[in-house]
Amino acid sequence: MPAKRVTLADVAKRAGLSSAAASMILNGRPDTRLSKEAHERVHAAAAELGYRPNLAARGLRTDKTQTIGFVSDLVATTRFASGLITGALGAAEKASHVLLVTETGGDARRETDAIAALVDRQVDGIVFATMRARDLFIPDLPETTRVVLLNATNTRYPLSVLPDEEAGGRAAVDLLVAAGHRDGIVLLGQNDDVERELFRSSTISRRAAGIRAAMRAHGLEFASEESIWLWEPRNGYDATRALFERDPGVRALVCMNDRLAFGAYQALGDLGLRVPDDVSIVSFDNDELASYLRPGLTTIGLPHEEMGARAIELLLADGATPEGETLVDMPIVERASVAPPRA
Amino acid sequence: MPAKRVTLADVAKRAGLSSAAASMILNGRPDTRLSKEAHERVHAAAAELGYRPNLAARGLRTDKTQTIGFVSDLVATTRFASGLITGALGAAEKASHVLLVTETGGDARRETDAIAALVDRQVDGIVFATMRARDLFIPDLPETTRVVLLNATNTRYPLSVLPDEEAGGRAAVDLLVAAGHRDGIVLLGQNDDVERELFRSSTISRRAAGIRAAMRAHGLEFASEESIWLWEPRNGYDATRALFERDPGVRALVCMNDRLAFGAYQALGDLGLRVPDDVSIVSFDNDELASYLRPGLTTIGLPHEEMGARAIELLLADGATPEGETLVDMPIVERASVAPPRA
DNA sequence: TATGAGTGCTGAATCCATTTAGCACCGCCG
DNA sequence: CGGCGGTGCTAAATGGATTCAGCACTCATA
Structure with missing residues (x-):
């Protein structure tokens, strides 16, 4: 690239036309009456000079920047967030847009600052993504700013993209039932009696609702429900050990997420029980972990990338915007942790 | 926020001054001779109207956008990339900058497009990040664009940020030696005899060099070196089983990354061997995995976030830019996988 | 031979903040 | 009283693209 930026005026001059004409031609305005020759000359000149429009100047005039703000509470912690970003990045690229990414850590002040920074840069719209789907607080925005919520909901902005947790929950149970399980099924992580008042996050309650709906539909009941506050491997481990000491007859585990399932694997190993021969496991998220486990963990995946793209x-x-919630299917990834119950 | 954007002219009018004066005051220009009253009136007007400068207009004039391009080959796959981004995001936020993030998948064409998109938006500089530190190809850029390489090197752009793999490699071995290991130490993942010609990535070869240097410094030699092409858990599992079938006397494993170590854990479990009583393990990356393992994996961490921030x-x-490579210390995270060798 | 419609194009305003050159005024000195 | 230097501020140009209003022509029609 040359040292001096090539401007539209340069292109116009080289084509022997006004910059007005050059602008219209390069933007492919339909109703213009410029000659074929003019078109050719301008395009040739632009190509020869390597012209690239200055988007700051264009944005100043048109109020469109081809730039989208992506506000996320956490990008580092979970792979979930980066999946969302990757999906969003891909979709943006397809539409010749670019993403201005910010991270707020869920802090209201940083969120306000981030939004100000985006608005100052005249983004065409903002995607608010959150890791724990909740009703998101959003500061005031210019009315013209389009907003989509990703894995979150908000009363003021109706457009949101969520995983179809209800269907996912049902799918998990169906998998077990299809393998022949009816008794000794335990729900690991959630206990509605204990947690009725607890705010986990709206998507998690849908997941639980789906699970319960499927159980009812099959005329089944959980042998027990284990409430676990933190869904980390260590907690899954402890809960599983305690569970089997109390009730060795457990045949299948529905784990609320893969980390819990990972802990369950470890506990089962220590107890001399094998997956899936002794106990079957289904879980949620399709964490990287799930493929590392031996045998592979069957899990209902969170469709991060597709969600990001949809947003x-x-x-x-x-x-034609579909008002309200867009539910994205959760992929059922069957590996090797489900088998018929031991006789 | 009001429907119409507040412009500098609005502020100036309300303060009873010209926009030139308002501009100078709001930007805190030092040598200006405007009165104290003028300063107060302008600041008051700006505050009352909620004035926010239009950065597109400013950028047009000043050629500074307070925006940095972040070009990464992969953000989704590894947590590494999102760590880099998080670190970069934090540092950018501190400096009131914002990040335009793009992902190229390592594809030259997408890379060229991404850079064009960034240059069109007049970014103040570009950070090129790559997951597998390599000599990165970078298309032509305007001469004024500042460039920093993150986890990569390039002959044309000397500024780069890398983990201090050489020191990290030495630290791993030192940990084992400090615990009393001298014999039966195996290097899992790398075999210089086999891989001499193989291009893995420049940082990995430094890691290996550090490991080897430390072994030499202690007057030790590896009992064996296992070459593994893909550093995934499955491959670590297979290699470890084969290794112990061949040589049951192995007492310590230096794994080239945590996923390999994870596989080794699984294999050891299946073989009835315990970590760290029967065999000690040190590894690299400080993957999320490392904390999930039981017992916790001692590992030399990749300082993603700090690297991103430094870039x-x-x-x-x-x-005062430090020319050349900036090496970031790799944290030694000691958990529970190293113990004195069994007598 | 005006009149009108159509064709191909241009001039100038506009978006908003920054910045340079310089105006108007004051008090003071010789 | 004329001139000089300092003080406090403003007019206008600038950056680059978009866009509206309209100019200068040609050709056909009444």
């Missing part, structure tokens, strides 16, 4: 598509789709 | 700091530091 951008929704943001960019003008006109 | 931004380097980019923004004008003047």
Whole structure:
């Protein structure tokens, strides 16, 4: 690239036309009456000079920047967030847009600052993503700013993209039932009696609702429900050990997430029990972990990337926007942790 | 926020001054001779109206956008990339900058497009990050664009940020030696005889070099070196089983990464061997996994976040820039996988 | 031969903040 | 009283693209 930026005026001059004409031609305006020759000359000149429009100047005039703000509470911690970003990045790229990414740590002040920074840069729209789907607080925004919520909901902004947790929950149970399980099924992580008042997050309650609906539909009941506050491997381990000491007849585990399942694997190993011969396991998230486990963990995946992509598509789709929630299917990834119950 | 954007002219009018004066005051220009009253009136007006400068307009004039491009080959796959981004995001936020993030998948064409998109938006600088530190290809850029490489090197752009793998490699071996290991130490993942010609990545070869240097310094030799092409748990599992079938006298494993170590844990478990009583393990990366393992894996961490932050700091530091490579210390995270060798 | 429609294009305003050159005024000195 | 230096501020240009209003022509029609 040359030292001096090539401007539209340079292109116009080389083509022997006004910059007005050059602008219209390069933007492919339909109703213009410029000659074929003019078109050719301008395009040739632009190509020869390596012209690239200055988007700051264009943005100043048109109030469109081809830039989308992506506000996330956490990108580092979970792979979930980076999946969302990757999906969003891909969709944005397809639409020749670019993503201004910010991270707020869930802190209201940082969130306000981040939004100000984005608005100052005239983003065309903002995607708010959160890791623990909740009703998100959103500061005031210019009315023209389009907003899509990703893994979150908000009363003021109706457009949101969520995983279809209800269906996912049902799928998990169906998997077990299809393998022949009816008794000794335990729900690991959630206990509605204990947690009725607890705010976990709206998507998690849908997951639980789906699980319960499927159990009812099959006329089954959980042998027990284990409430676990923190869904980390260590807690899954402890809960599983305690569970089997109390009730050795457990044949299947529905784990609320893969980390819990990972802990369960470890506990089962220490107890001399084998997956899936002695106990079957289904879980949620399709964490990286799930593929590392031996045998592979069957899990209902969180469709991060597709969700990210959908959010951008929704943001960019003008006109026919599907109001309300967009539910994205959770993929059922069957590995090797489910088998018929031992006789 | 009001429907119409507040412009500098609005502020100036309300303060009873010209926009030139308002601009100077709001930007805190030092040598200006405007009165104290003028300062107060302008600041008051700006506050009352909620004035926010239009950065597109400013950028057009000043060629500074307070925006940094972050080009990464992969953000989704490894947590490594998101750590880099998080670190970069934090440092950028401190400096009131914002990050335009793009992902290229390592594809040259997407890379070129991404850079064009960033240059079009007049970014102040670009950070190129790659997951597998390599000599990165970078298309032509305007001469004024500052560039920092993150986990990569390039002959044309000397500024780069890398983990101090050589020191990290030495630290891993030192840990084992300090616990009393001298014999039966195996290097899992790398075999210089086999891989001499193989291009893995420049940082990995430094890691290996550090490991070897420390062994030499202690007057030790590996009982064996296992070459593994893909550093995934499955491969670590297979290699470890084969290793112990061949040589049951192995007392310690230096794993080239945590996923390999994870596989080794699984294999050891299946073989009835315990970590760290029967065999000690040190590894690299401080993957999320490492904390999930039982007992916790002692590992030399990749300082993602600090690296990301340093890259931004380097980019923004004008003047006294440390030419060349900035090496970031790898944290030694001691958990429970190293113990004195069994007698 | 005006009149009108159509064709191909341009001039100038506009978006908003920054910045340079310089105006108007004051008090003071010789 | 003329001139000089300092003080406090403003007009206008600038950056680059978009866009509206309209100019200068040609050709056909009444």
